[in-house]
Amino acid sequence: MTAAQLSSMLREREISSLELTKAYLDEIQRRDKKLNCYVLQCPELALEQASRADERLAKKDSLTPFTGLPIALKDIFITQGVETTCASKILKGYIPPYDGNAASRLKAAGAVLLGKLNMDEFAMGSSNEFSSFGPVKNPWNQECTPGGSSGGSAAAVAAGLAPIALGTDTGGSIRQPAAFCGTVGLKPTYGRVSRYGVIAFASSLDQVGPIAQDVRDCAMMLGAIAGHDPMDSTSIETPVPDYVAALKGDVKGKTIGVPAEYFVSGIDTEVESAVRAAAKTLEGLGARVVEISLPHTKYALACYYIIAPAEASANLARYDGIRFGHRASGNHDLADLFKASRTEGFGAEVALRIVVGTYVLSSGYYDAYYLKAQKVRTLIKNDFLEAFKSCDAILAPVTPTPPFKLGEKTDDPIQMYLNDIFTIPVNLAGLPGMSLPCGVTGSGLPIGMQLIGKPLDEAGLMNIAYAYEQATAWHKNIPVF
Amino acid sequence: MSSYEAVIGLEVHAQLSTESKMFCACSTSAGSPPNTNICPVCTGQPGTLPVVNRRAIEMAIKAGLALGCKIERRSIFARKNYFYPDLPKGYQISQYEFPLCLGGGVTISTEGGKKTISLIRIHLEEDAGKLLHDYGHPDMSHVDFNRCGVPLIEIVSGPDMRSPKEAGDYLRTLRNVLVYLDVCEGNLQEGNFRCDANVSIRPVGRKEFGTRTEMKNLNSFKAVERSIAYEIERQTKVLESGGTVSQETRLWNDVAGRTESMRSKEEAHDYRYFPDPDLLPLIVEEDWIARTRSGLPELAGAKAERFVSNYEIPRADALVLTDDRALADYFEAVIASGAPARKAANWITAELMREIKDDERGIAACPIAPANLAGLIKLIEEGKISGKIGKDVFEMMFKTGRAAAEIVAELGVEQISDSSAIESAVDKIIAENPKQVEQYRGGKTAVLAYFVGQVMKATKGQANPQMLNDILKKKLET
Amino acid sequence: MIKKTSDIKEVIEKTASLARLSFESSGSSRFAEKVESVLSYVAQLNELDTSGIEPTSHAVLVGSGLREDKAHDSGAKDLILSAAPSRDGPFIQVPKVIEGE
Secondary structure (H helix, E strand, C coil): CCHHHHHHHHHCCCCCHHHHHHHHHHHHHHHHHHHCCEEEECHHHHHHHHHHHHHHHHHCCCCCCCCCCEEEEECCECECCECCCCCCHHHCCCCCCCCCHHHHHHHHHCCEEEEEECCCHHHCCCCCCCCCCCCCCECCECCECCCCCCHHHHHHHHCCCCCCEEEEECCCCCHHHHHHHCCEEEECCCCCECCCCECCCCCCCCEEEEEECCHHHHHHHHHHHECCCCCCCCCECCCCCCCCCCCCCCCCCCEEEEEHHHCCCCCCHHHHHHHHHHHHHHHHCCCEEEEECCCCHHHHHHHHHHHHHHHHHHHHHHCCCCCCCCCCCCCCCHHHHHHHHHHHHCCHHHHHHHHHHHHHHCCCCCHHHHHHHHHHHHHHHHHHHHHCCCCCEEEEECCCCCCCECCCCCCCHHHHHHCCCCCHHHHHHCCCEEEEEEEECCCCCEEEEEEEECCCCHHHHHHHHHHHHHHCCHHHCCCCC | CCCEEEEEEEEEEEECCCCECCCCCCECCCCCCCCCCCCCCCCCCCCCCCCEEHHHHHHHHHHHHHCCCEECCEECEEEEECCCCCCCCCEEEEECCCCCEECCEEEEEECCEEEEEEEEEEEEEECCCEEECCCCCCCEEEEECCCCCCEEEEEEECCCECCHHHHHHHHHHHHHHHHHCCCCCCCCCCCCEEEEEEEEEEECCCCCCCCCEEEEEECCHHHHHHHHHHHHHHHHHHHHCCCCCCCCEEEEECCCCEEEECCCCCCCCCCCCEECCCCCCEECCHHHHHHHHHCCCCCHHHHHHHHHHHHCCCHHHHHHHHCCHHHHHHHHHHHHCCCCHHHHHHHHHHHHHHHHCCCCCHHHHCCCCHHHHHHHHHHHHCCCCCHHHHHHHHHHHHHHCCCHHHHHHHHCCCCECCHHHHHHHHHHHHHHCHHHHHHHHCCCHHHHHHHHHHHHHHCCCCECHHHHHHHHHHHHCC | CCCCHHHHHHHHHHHHHHCCCCCCCCCHHHHHHHHHHHHHHHHHHHHCCCCCCCCCCCCCCCECCEECCCCCCCCCHHHHHHCCCCEECCEEEEECCCCCC
């Protein structure tokens, strides 16, 4: 059942929050061993929050769509008093002294926190295999990855272990796992949702968004978390529209651009035909589909793998063993203590990116790498601005391939990174992008399509997605595991 | 010695007098118990973000405008990356490639006339925490993050100073400007006004700079001047003995009176500056600059000129009075309460300054309200008390903070300006001293002083001296 | 930029040290190879002529930026201190720091 359906049942008192919460906790207990979605369950807190929500529901006291609704958060979200590790050994045992924006908004709305979800360490990965808690398995096929880095979030929602979840997306970390797990994921415009209390990976790219069962749930969650936050000076002050009310399902007269550069060699034929079929479906609903060009697409990945590691190298400098997290044991002088704590605490992929990021910023290389990448970023952003002169939204694949096998790409960073070639440009341009199911492969794995919108046009984007969803049944597929 | 010339540039870190820190809402108040003014942001907890303090920007703009800098409409906060236990994020947020203020200068007086020391830039940054090395454990240091994130401006001068004295004068003038602007408390000992000095020497007449050393740990104006003088001498000796000066950071040892090499195993610093992606470029609109400019207070130099021309007080007094903004305000308040300017200047620069000269609070330590000092001056001007008694009354006023008239009434020291009272006292003394009267009348006019003394004794010093003189002369000569 | 394999290893080792990571224990030469492969991949940006192009640090520049100068107590100091791996009274304790190091 969708979050919206559960929300109305709670409101109508057809079920209590306590009953619903217990049902989910039992389900997690029983079935998550197979998937490893949760890195932390907080049943006591959840039951306490549920019974308080029930009081609120009984009194009809400032009800929101989330009052009494169980949710789960990627372990990148800071939750006061609840261990938050970002799936890293370096933060093992870290009990945050504050609540992040997402956690405090959802808490105030009356949501019930089921637990924290697995992810690639510090959100660096595309398969959820780089987690200190071990990989998550794809509920459609446990030999496959659920995608990453929000793999736990996507798998939990797909498997019915959470009605809805939050993820983060720096280069595709919401959209790619949402596609791999047959769920709906949205990365809003950079700045639409506060980053306060989201453990930073790459600050100019990170964005928070929902992973949900359908578009309506997605709209409901975005409405709860979007908006200006005085604690994040990059968050946007523009008022938040009613996203659910904006779901009209009408795409007549809309122009949808399909970028030629996203259908180049290397793309899986099943993925390509599913996305092309989706274009036809939208055409059938009254939209006009045109081919567009995003000429710098092929440079986006290289651009990203300079900017993101550079920012990460500084963002992850605070994990030094002094104020929180892992401190190496034994007698160390200060320099050794930093080195030992960090070397022991970070996994190999994180260390790799820190070194790459440190290198591209270091004296003598800054202009050739970092500054160059920032200029290429301008070109990529301009590609989109140009394209949006002739279309309202862009339709593209989310990934070049359907879900791949666990272990298939872990030893080759470039092969792993190539998974994100279609999602990364959207982060570089700061645009809203979403992923929704548009097909199934011959072997029964989900295929996703990506819709990319103009800045702050989440409502328009979700409306197109909603129209497509109403006309198809892909989102109703449920994995058996 | 004389064949070398010193080249000196100073880097000043001034703590801005904001209520909250640069990027979070923690208090900046000094003297709080350790680790009490801390929050998730300034201790670099995961997931936290900086948000710029508007007032810190405004204060930096003020300083920039007062020092003749160009205020950049767009400036950028960068991350300066290095690891240290007092630096929670592993980087310091500091403006680097694009600072808020460029250019400007500070004018000082030298023997050869006025000289302007150029400024290269003023930029904003956050302070680090504090490390304690003596908290009970020999192998451990202890970190206090109270100061961490406090806003600073760094003011970088050009290499324009040529002597320790010029450096000291530059620093005093700069401090005075910042204190006048109310943007910095300017206390070197407490560390809210810190200075590093770059010193090199070169043969007189040569254009190229020599190798410079950077001096740290300069906790007073005197330390700045002494360390530079020491360093010039040291470098001269090195060069004269055929050696070369090595580029390094040296610590000033104030007790030993010398600079010492830090002998650090510094692996070459590579701070990897890049724009902080958590902060958008700082945009300062033209009207913000204009509003700030129109709100600038009158600075010391202008104020001194105005005192000379409006109040007709000696330039020397004007300079003393304007050296401290609060003192200048006090002076003007005394005048506003009705005291003649010259008298007010005299009383303040002589009597009052003597009382407060050892108190670092300055004029704030003076318990005499401006109106009360004006009252005292008025009593003297009107002849109600003598100037000599005035000084005694002043001392009592300083001790008690009470009004002059009250003290005068209580002591009964009001001057006798009633001629009949003085006449009767004079008559009495004349009658008692026939011999001295005779001497006076015989031409020995010096005995007048004897009569003055006797009458003063009889009136407890309260007779108006001028009137007494006149009456005495009249009576003795008839 | 960098040519010989030995140079690369040395540069990567130095870079890791700058980031306070110990390169040797991060999986030895395989680690260096990975770093190298990423660096050579991203070097393809050199194909592009970017002269006259402004750099982009943020794609969207609409945040408000500034906060008012109001101090308030976070109320979090005890939680912050108790998160530290080594605490001594009101302080966070670290191995002796030699100034200037």
